[in-house]
Amino acid sequence: MTALTQDRNTQRRDGDFINHGVAASTKVFSGGLGCVNASGYLVPGSVSITLKAVGKIEETVDNTIGANGALTAKVRKGVFKWANAGDITLAHLETNVYINDDQTVSSVSTGKSVAGKLIAVDSDGVWVATL
Numbered sequence: 001m002t003a004l005t006q007d008r009n010t011q012r013r014d015g016d017f018i019n020h021g022v023a024a025s026t027k028v029f030s031g032g033l034g035c036v037n038a039s040g041y042l043v044p045g046s047v048s049i050t051l052k053a054v055g056k057i058e059e060t061v062d063n064t065i066g067a068n069g070a071l072t073a074k075v076r077k078g079v080f081k082w083a084n085a086g087d088i089t090l091a092h093l094e095t096n097v098y099i100n101d102d103q104t105v106s107s108v109s110t111g112k113s114v115a116g117k118l119i120a121v122d123s124d125g126v127w128v129a130t131l
Contacts, residue, residue, distance in 0.1 A: 017076055020054065021069030027062045032102035033082060033115065034075045041068050042075065044102035051099060051113040055130045056080045081125040082115065088126050092118050097128055 022028060023041035033045035034057040045053065054075050061073040085106035088097060097105040098112035105115045105128055120127035 015077055017058070017074055018054065019072040019074055022061050022063040022066070022071050022073050024066060024068045024070070025064055027064050028057045028060065028073050029102065030057055030060045032057045033080075033099065033105075034073070034102075035099065035113065039068065042073055045099040045115065046101055047099065047112055049111060049113055053099065053113065053115045053130055057102075077130050079119060079127055079129045081122065081127050084121070084126045088118065088121060090121050093121070094118065097126065 020036060020042035023037055023043045026043055028034060028042060028044050034054050035043055035045050035051035036054055037043050038050045055077045058074040058076050061071050063071040083104040085100050085104050087107045092107050095118055096114045097107055097116065097118045098109045099115045100106050105126060114131065116128040116130045118126055119129050
């Protein structure tokens, strides 16, 4: 494509909520940390180096008997409180934290995908911004 030489009607879509096709043989739970796998389908957060965190899953969807994308689930972008694996401290503020499972994050990166950027630490969890 070339640069514009006249006005363009650029379409827009609200980015707060996105529907993602759920991976085959997968169940995702409302309130869980959602990721897309290497094929682009929604899966719950887990220890893996190939996942991309996409936000908080807004609805439970059971695609355990379906093919990739047979069902979709709504995911919300934003900042969410996840469980601390016990190793995240204030010293980790404004750094990436990593996925342990669909509700827990850690400062340890080995073998894990990025959950997002740590923005606050509470006594009962940590606040992470979806990248």
